[in-house]
Amino acid sequence: MSADVGRPLTGLMADPTDLRIPGPTPVPPEVLAAMGRPMIPHRGAALKDLYREILALARTVHRTDGDVLTWPGTGSAGWEVAIVNLLSPGDPVLAAVCGDFGDRFAGYGERLGLDVRRLDVPWGEAVTPDRLRAALGANPEVRAVFLTHNETSTALTNPLRDLVAVVRDHGALAIVDAVSAAGALPLLVDEWGIDFVLSGSQKAWMCPPGLLIVAVGPRAWDAHERSRFPRAFWDLTVARQSAAEGMTPSTPPLSLLYAFHAALGMMHAEGLDAVWARHRRLGELTRRGVAALGLELYPDPAFASDTVTGFRPPEGVPARELVRAVRAEHGIELGAGQGRIVDDLVRIGHMGWVHEPELRRALGAVGAVLRASGVDGARPANGSPA
Template sequence: MPPFGSRVVNLRIPGPTPCPPDVLQAAAGQMLNHRGPEFGAILRRVTDGLNWVFGTTRDVLSITTSGTGGLEAAVVNTLSPGDRVLAVSIGSFGDRFGNIAAAYGADVQWYKTEWGEAADPAEIARRLDADPAITAVLVTHNETSTGVTNPLQAIAAEVRKRDRLILVDGVSSVSSIPCPVEEWGLDVVVSGSQKGWMVPPGLAFVYLSDRAWAAYERSRMPKFYFDAKRHRDALERNQNPWTPALSVYFALDKAFELMRAEGLDRIYARHREVAAYTRERVKAMGLKLVPVDERYASDTVTAVWWPEGVDGRALARRAREEFGVVLGGGQGKLEGKIFRVGHMGWVRQEDVRDALDVVERLLSEARAAASA
């Protein structure tokens, strides 16, 4: 893992994720003219890489913003105030997606599961059949707050059968978990640079289908910075409409070299293997996974319940301060009750092993102290 100050930190949060040294070196490059041909060539290569990973022949937009900004772009470019939408939430980030739509005046209908559960495609179909006024479905592919991956392909099939738009938060899935946007019939898919792409925060990636572009023409939500047409028109000239995060583009250009060398199939397999190792290891420690059904456990983040009687915050603090292992904590109603192990992007099994060795040691000490 890269150095932080004078220490080596094993960063095991679900984003921002560690970056390879070559990527960090690329990010340190000198600034250049963002309207000149040199950056235009970088933007074209990066866009080709995005199209490759998303699985599309249509150019994916890259916007200087966070993943949340990308979700806002998804909403304002396809919806209008008063549109009825179904927000499918299985955790904190599903709530956020729906709340963004509500903030812009959408009539949000909620389908919420218990945290730890995946959404049921049949229930989504039932709700769409019961309410023909629903125009779009908002869904999180991979919910990092609970470590659960929704059955997106099956959900998308039900949505498309009923001719509704499907807007997908793929912030922590695309590039690490298969999400072929055209093959699955997805309309808008958003990802963020700080997750599986192995680069720093600063860019959101937004795919829009032909159906989404048709919805753009009908959309009446206010938009300026996130206006997708401004970004598409600029991209046709190999530019951004606004000043871009040049350093993140430099990093992403290098990251795509590494990703192409490894290959998408191997990248996905590596994530599956590391995730399976993580789950088996925590279960062997006598710990319980947050996902209710392990079939839907995420390949990019593992969420684990702290044992009863253990001060999880104190253990996580010791892991960070004494061993340089930084774990993700719980969000919302799970704060202090769970820890999360991020394993996406530039990650090997050894990175997770070392982190879990520390967790196991600290838990053993805590249990021994409790029984003394």
């Protein structure tokens, strides 16, 4: 036996930090407690009741009468689920890219053998209906459009309802990555005519990472009938057949289902409109706080996200250095940028289980760090103490 076995795991024993990254997000005590429930037979009556209730609640949050399905997985797996179930090798698709996640989604399409056309928008700007219409006009043969509802990397929300209308006019499928939007921002799957939505448990769903959630509309099911990609684990038909019996094709991640059930119950109790309104308020509060510190938003303010705020660090301060100082001096974990914009912005997450005090603390910490480093204009945010 290695001498290391039995040694305390210092990494796991560190004090919990105040987690203000844009996911994974803090998990409420009710959800953590639910995860402590004992295991149950995964083909038994209790599981069937639990899973049926989860799917019904999740349909409500997606505002859909269509199918919602889950797999053990993450958001990235959702990209693959969409591609291999709705399309065929060589199919022309349009990927609307305005940040790192849109770029990765497009990359999955390329690696899986689609003919990916790109609508590249400068990072920090939105994909607008006009831009999308023009790109579709230049690529009339595309069968599907990949959209990112909330581009977490640039802290920007695209005007999804209007974009989906353009996609539908074109007769293509609207495939939507709603990883940092679902459960926090208005997302009316049926009313807006979205064909496929994917998200992951670790964001606004207030759960630990590890559960992929997808919503599938009727046109997506038609496309699925025609799709010729090989697939096994991620097969939508198999998942739907199991779900009809209240089950999943393989052993479900039971603790995550307990968590998701508890989190959905909390959202239901708060009321979906209230959940959306809370995120809107917290987005406004954070943007006001950032402005009060004399800092500039990274994304176009007209499209600034209500689940994550991105701001440019002051001249000469790399984002990662500011994030490090806030962690070291205040125990608060913020996000730097990612991909090629890693040092261009700092991100404060505010999705899921989050309220005003945590955000005031985070803004206060940013202000204190900047003042201590002699940066002009770093006034206390919203009058809150540093």
